[in-house]
Structure formats: C-alpha cells, structure tokens
Amino acid sequence: MNWLGTFMAVLARDTGTARRAGGGWAQGAVFFLLFILLAAFAIGPETRAQGPIAPALVWLAAVLASQLSLDHLFRADLEDGSLDILLASGASLSAIAAGKAVAHWLASFAPVTLLSPLAALMLGAKPETLVPLMVSLAIGGPAFVFFGAMGAALAAGRHGGGLLVMLLSGPLLAPPLIFGAGVIRAGVLDTPDLKLLLASTLMALVLSPIICAAALRVHLE
Amino acid sequence: MNWLGTFMAVLARDTGTARRAGGGWAQGAVFFLLFILLAAFAIGPETRAQGPIAPALVWLAAVLASQLSLDHLFRADLEDGSLDILLASGASLSAIAAGKAVAHWLASFAPVTLLSPLAALMLGAKPETLVPLMVSLAIGGPAFVFFGAMGAALAAGRHGGGLLVMLLSGPLLAPPLIFGAGVIRAGVLDTPDLKLLLASTLMALVLSPIICAAALRVHLE
C-alpha cells in the first residue's frame, strides 16, 4: 500500500465517475460560461464597455466554478462505505484526499482556465489583459480547489453541508483571491502578487491533504 | 391522498432536512454574501464606485445562489427509494415536486431576497435602486427556482448531473434574467419588464411541477 498508488487509483476512479455522472467533467465549464452569459445580461452593454471589469468578472466566475459541488467531494465515499474499506485496508487518507482534489481540479478548473480568454473577450476585455488572467488562473486554481477541499472534508459528515464549507473555506480563499485580483488589476505578470499567489498554491497543496485526512478520520469515528 | 396534503408533508419534511443538513437553509445566503465579498475584492474600488454595476451584480449573485445544489433536489429521494414508496402509494408527483421546489426556495432564495439591499449597499449602489432590486428578486425568484427544478428533475437519474442541469435550465433562466435585469437597469418599478418577469414566474409555477412529475416518472421506470 503506497501513497502514490492510492493517489493514482483514486484519481483514475474519480475522473471516471465525474465523466459518467452526466458529464460532471464539463460542469465547471458550463457553470462558468453560464455565469459569463448571465453577467453580460445582468450588467448590460453600457457598463460592460468599461473594460477593466471584464477580467475581474472572469476571475470571480472561475473561483466560484471551482467551489461548485465541492461540498459533495467526500460525501459519497463517506456515505456509501468506501472510506471505511479504504481506511481499514490501510490506504493513506491523505493520498485519497489529494487524488480526489486533483480529480476535482481536472473536472472543474482546468477547462475553465482554458476557456477564460474566450470568456474575457466575450465580456469585452482588452487583449493585453488575457495573458495575466490565464496565468493567474493556472497558478492560483489549485489553491482554490485544495483550500475548498479542506472545507469540504471538515463539513463532510452527516451534519455538515454547504454552510460549513462556505464559512470554513471563505477565509482561506480570500488571500489567493486578493493576490489574483491584484495580478489582474496590474495587468502585468511581473508583480509581487503573482509570487504571493504561487505561495498560496504551494501552501494549499501541502496543507490540504493533511488537514483533509485528519477531518475525515474524525467523521468516520 | 390529496394534492395539498402531499405538498404540505413534503414541504415540512424538506424544510426539516435542509435545517438539519448543517444549515442548508443558510447555504444560499452564505454563498450570496461570499459572492458579494469576492466581487468587491475582485473588482476593486475604482470600478466599484461606478454605481450602476452594483444592483446588477447583486441580481446575478442571487440567481446563481438559487441554482446552488439544485441538481441534488430530487437525487436523494430517487436514490434512497422514497420516491418509489410515494409513487406506489399514489401520492401526486407534481405535489411532491412543488413541495420540494418551495422548500428549496425558502432555503435558498428567501434569505437572499431579504439580504439583497444590504449587499447592494455594500457594493455602493444608490439608495433609490434598492426597491426595484428587492421587488424584482421577490417577484422573479420563484421563476429561477421552479425553472431550475425542471432541469434538476430531468437530470436526476443516475446519469444526469450538473452538466445537464445547466444545459437544460440555462436556456429557461435566460428570459426571467433578462426581464429582471431590465427592471434593475430602468431603476423604476413601472416597466413592461416587471410584468414580463411576473409572467415568467407564473408560467414557471404552473409548468414546472407538471414537467418535473413527467421527468421523475421516466427515471423511476
């Protein structure tokens, strides 16, 4: 039973279920595009013309898309007994958590990152803002998913639910969000904000699996 | 077995589970506030000052909050066998669907409607825009929940999932969204858009339970 093997097996399985569950893999992307569509309507042409808001909206949409149905990340495995079996057989909980988070990132955030320039253009962004937008999404994305996963794990029990996820991950999401928004507002890659964003992501990647494992173990008891 | 009795029983039960499941009742409101908070960050002070965008963003946040975890509306009842029992015992499926949708509205949209003026002020909206905003949310809200429920019912099977919900309810949500945005942009209550918004809501209230019932019956087959 090694860490990497468990990680890969969980990643493969969760990618499979996401694909099966009626295209869960596209869910993030569709929400994202819907958001952009609705935003375009709701805001109206006059305001939209004011360029700077476009990348900010795209950034916001992407972050929200990454949190979509994140509260169910661990629920199914907990309720159908899979986690019991995995744990009893000695599989590493942090490998499981990491595998699930990466699968979620692949399903919800990777497509969004790719679609972001298109979305920004649809909202009337200036071409030169596209690169900072995409780079900050690519770098910051994992932070949102992994911090979000921590909230999901803490709230996964029968009594958890969306409220907890939001309350718990809200504060965690704020720093990367601020840094990312900073990058976008600056409109260039060479800002301290980008480094801080990268630091947030690294921190999330390291911390999240450990915290998730601890939280899940409590739920199982 | 009458329609109203079934409706009331389902409404009461679903309100109960929403309250129990870790504050599902507050989920919509928390998402909504989080959205506003993130929006304030992501958009930054310069752009925010430009008044007209505030009510539009609030409107967008409310609509998105109403769709949150809507894809799970019928899933649990379908999977745990409750729907089998209800159907076999002759309960009206449309009463069940209506009860569930109203419970969801109570949990996700009613608090948002109440919070909307606060949120708009936070984003720097002008005071005179608050009344049209709240009225259009109060009138349009049920349309979003009930149209969204139709998508949820169609996608409730084991193979449905978020993608389908979005693809199916996105097109339906567009008209009330346009009308509502129209009311807000006009900034007054006396617009044709408000009447059209009301018409959308009435249509949703009538159509949705019927369509949901038809879709759920197909899933049970």
Added chain:
Amino acid sequence: MFSYFANPERFQNLAKWLVPPLAVLGLLGIVIGFGAGLFLTPADYQQGDAARMMYVHVPAAWLSSFSYAFLAVASLISFVWRHNLADAAAKAAAPLGAAFTFLALLTGALWGKPMWGAYWVWDARLTSMLVMFFLYLGYMAVRNIVPDEARAARLAAITAMVGAINLPIIKFSVDWWSSLHQPSSVFRTGGSAIDSSMLWPLLVAALGYTAFFGWLVLVQVQTELERRKIARLQRRLTGGRVSRPENPQRSVSDG
C-alpha cells in the same frame, strides 16, 4: 394523420419515393439560391457586398427555428403516444437543427463585424439564438448520456418540449427589446419589405435548405428503423443478453 404513417412498412415505402426528389430539390435549391445571390443580385446600396451573407444567413436562421419546431412536435408525438417513428425523426432532426443554428450564428457573427463593428453583441435575438443552440446541445446530451435508450428518448422529448418556449421569444425578441438586429422584413403583417430581386434567391435557397433537411431526416429515420429492427431480431435470436448467447429463454414455473 400520423397514425397512418405509424406503420413502419408504409413509412419505408413512402420514404423510398420521397428521398430522391428531395435530394435533387435540396441540392439544386441551395446551388441556385447561393449562385443567384452571389452573382445575379445587385450589391446592397447601404451594405455593399457584405449583404450577400444574407443568402446563407437568413435561410439558416429560418431553418434553425423550423427544425426546432419540427423537433418539438415530433417529441410531443413520441412522448404522448410512445411513437417509435416520431422519436426516430426527432433524433435525426436535432443535429441538423444544431448545424443550421451554428451556421446562422457563425454567418451572423461574420456579418456583424462589418455592420455593427463587433462580432458579438449581447442582444436579445442573438442571445436567444445562442440559447437555442444550447437547447439542441442539451437535447443531444440527454440522448447520449442516458444509456438506456427508451429512457433517454423520453427525457430528451421532455427537454425538447420545454425548450419550445424559446421559439416565440426568438420571434418576438426584436419587438420586445430594442435591438441592433433587423426586425422581420419578409414574414410580417403588411407584406414583404425586401426588393424582389433579392427576395427570390433568398426564397429559393430557403426552399433548398428545407428539402435538404427533409432528405437527411428521412434517410436517417430509415436507417434508424432498420437498426432497431435488427437489434430486435438479434435479441429474439439469442433470447436474451447478447453477451451470453448460451441463455435460453428465461422460463417461469409455478412452485
């Protein structure tokens, strides 16, 4: 009326007769309509040669709505009367409709750049057209994602019927909201407002598109019916799971 064609035999016979003329009509109509539009008609006095986009765009836009109406009606029939043929027709119409919609969106966007200075504006007609494109995608997604064919058909039919709400919105959107897009000028109360030299190629092209649509739908329904027949026969021959040909007919005995 459709109960008369409910019989697959009768349908197959009819289809055999209809397919060749529809094919010819469709191809000819499109060629003549486009040709006349591109070479015979004068350039628009306001829009110049860009206006020639019209001969592709307008019929595609019309046909996308027409296909949706067809899809919705076929879905209604297949849902209420559990009608095999109508379901096959709906299944065939969806990708065609999606293609027409895409064509209208694409040509419209290309046309928009010279006319309005932008490929895309968020205006009611354009958006409802985009929404219709999503509806087609949703319909096809339901059919693909749900593995059980009968169930997929019924769910997809509901989707199509619900989406029909969108049709009047497209039609009237330009009147309801002030829009950059042209209001209806061909089909409107009080007669056509387009010069006849531009109108006739347009109508010929539209006729061609329609025949083309009918041709492809018929052909696909034919093959779909064949496929279902073969699947039925296969099941009857093997008497159960194809993967377990050794299964005899499941039997039941009173204990």
Added chain:
Amino acid sequence: MSAASFIPLSLRAQKLGCDRGGHPVFRGVSFSLAPGEALILRGDNGAGKTSLLRVIAGLTPHCEGVVQTREHGEEWSNAPALGQIAWQGHADAHKLTLSVRENLVFWARIHKNNADLETVLDEVGISAFAHMQTGQLSAGQKRRLALARLLIQNQPIWLLDEPTASLDAKAAQMSEMLTSAHLRAGGIAVIATHSNFAPPGKVSELNLVAAA
C-alpha cells in the same frame, strides 16, 4: 396500530413479461390473489423478483401481459394499483438526518393517518429510539422503522422485497406476524425473499427461474 381501514382488493397477473435494459428478465408470469392471500416469490439472484414487484407496483413498465385489481363485486380493472400499495424495497428510504419519529410523522401525514405513532414504534420494538437521529440506528433498527412505515401506510396491497434482511430472529418472526395480521384483515401481500419467510395464512409460492 389503528385497525386496518382499507377496501379489500383482489390482484391478478396474466402472462406478465418484463424487459430491463433491453433484455428479457421474465416471461409468462401469472398468479391470482384474493383478499387474505399472500404470494412468496423465490428465485436466484437476478431471477427478477424485484423487477416483478416493481411491475406489480406500476413502478416499472412491463412489455407483455396485464396486472389487474378488483374490488369485491366489481370488474377487473387494468390500471396499476397505484394508491393502494405499500412498498418496501431493498432500500429503507429513511432520511438519516431526521429523527426516527420525524421520519414516521412524514408518512403519517402523507397518508393522513393520525394513529398514535408511539404505539406503532413500540409494536416494532424501537420506541426507545424515537428521538434518535435515524442515521444512528443499527441496520436492523432501520429495517424495523421501515416495518413501522408499512403499518402507518395502511394499504390493502403489501409488496415486500426481502422484509427480513438485517432483522434478528425475533424481529423476523414479528414481521411474519404483522404480515399475517394484514392478511387476516383482508389484505394481500407479495413477498420476495431468500429466507424461509412464512406468515401463517393462505400462502402460495412462485419460483422465478433465471436461466444462466
């Protein structure tokens, strides 16, 4: 439990056939049950017991034959018996976050049954857990709650899928006794089981045979 207050029904099936996922599951199933009679379905895993119960309940469409019910002295009617059926499937259908009592209250409201719920809970032996969260019950306690729901539903036709699963010997016997009481009150029951469930009364058996 309030005394049974339903109108007794007869139930019959003729040459019933059913496909699932495009493959035939069973063919030519016929039976007939008068008020007070029960039918036990037996058969290997995958023989089609659950499918047959679903067809009788009208939950799954059948492809051949008919299911009919009739009130005493009336004609056989082809409609599925929806509205006269109490269904107990493989799944318990409890909301795990609600209390035991709240789960039962829901069904009592659906069926407009104002019986005393404490009595019913006592009858199935879980009154001590009435205020506990349903998710905290043991497997057998959950199954007992499902049994309590059957009593609350108070319908003439019982369709039970492995009613004794997870039940201890005492509870299994209790479920036989409750079924038997239901039959005496003029009810009908169709029961799929792998154990030797045998409620006292007029009981026949049907063996579904899966080929394979």
Added chain:
Amino acid sequence: MSAASFIPLSLRAQKLGCDRGGHPVFRGVSFSLAPGEALILRGDNGAGKTSLLRVIAGLTPHCEGVVQTREHGEEWSNAPALGQIAWQGHADAHKLTLSVRENLVFWARIHKNNADLETVLDEVGISAFAHMQTGQLSAGQKRRLALARLLIQNQPIWLLDEPTASLDAKAAQMSEMLTSAHLRAGGIAVIATHSNFAPPGKVSELNLVAAA
C-alpha cells in the same frame, strides 16, 4: 483468484468496551483468534455487532480494553490492525455509475493486485455482468461484487457484517466456502450474522447482549 499471499496474523481482544452516542453498547468483550480461526458474532438488533467490528477495524474508537494483533513469533502489538483488514459492511460501497469491472479494477489498483479479474468475477458468478453499470445489478449481484472485492483485497483479517444479506442459497453457500478457503490459507475472520452462516473450519461463536 490469486493464491493468498498475506502474512498470517493472530488477533485478540481483551475486556473491550464501546460507547456510541454517549451510551454504552457493549462491555467486557474478550476473544482470541489464531490463524485459521473464525468468530461468529450473534445478537439482537442493536446488540453491538457492527460496533464491535468497527472497533476491531479501528474505524470507531473504544473506551475500554485493547485490541491486539501479532505475527507468528512476534510480540502482541497494540496498534489497530489497519492495513491488514478487508472490511465488508452493511453497505456495498460500489460506485453505481461505473461498470462492474471498473469497480473491481479500482480495488485491484489500490491493493496492487494484478490477479485476473475475469476469474474473480467468474468465481462469484457475475462475469456475465462485467460490462454492465453497477447500478443496474440486482441486490444479490451487488453483494456478490462485494464478495469479489474481498478476494481482490487479499488481507489476513476479514471483518464481515452480514455477508449473506441479499444472497440466494447458492451464493450464501459460496460465501461460506470462500470464507473457509480463507481460513485454510491462514486467514482470520470475524463475522456478524443473523442467519446460520457456518463456514467449515475452526469456528467459535460470541453472543453479544446489549449493555445496560
């Protein structure tokens, strides 16, 4: 099935006690199992069988006593036996949208077992359904798939909670035989059951009685 390749273990519990939800469930449970021995847990609904299994697996903390394991010739070690346990609970733990085969592949990857899955599926009698969606299986077929997982997991300690639930007579016997083979290969099994599950071999029984 690939031949068992685990290191045989002994398992013992001394004066074990467990609370759930603040109430005592059982007290003073002791047993000792050498390689090749099985223990059958019996008791009424709510007696604490599932809780005891969870305590042994280390899934639920206990409040009194110790659970210990030991390899041949080594000392008893107090750590929970995590990593040497194959668990089969009340729930099947299948992903219903994946195919039968895909579900099994997952567990084979987790356990780095490259046994031939077709053989395993055949052994439990569901090879004909390998490509079907797991959600479409009958209840007993799902339970058979859980049995296949046990074989794939290939661990020295089996903890089974009502292994024969939903199984037909043939499959129930098969699960006895598989357990017996596991014992012969030097494995250990603790089995909670309400039926007369009796794998040939060295089998003892423990009757749990709900505390207080």
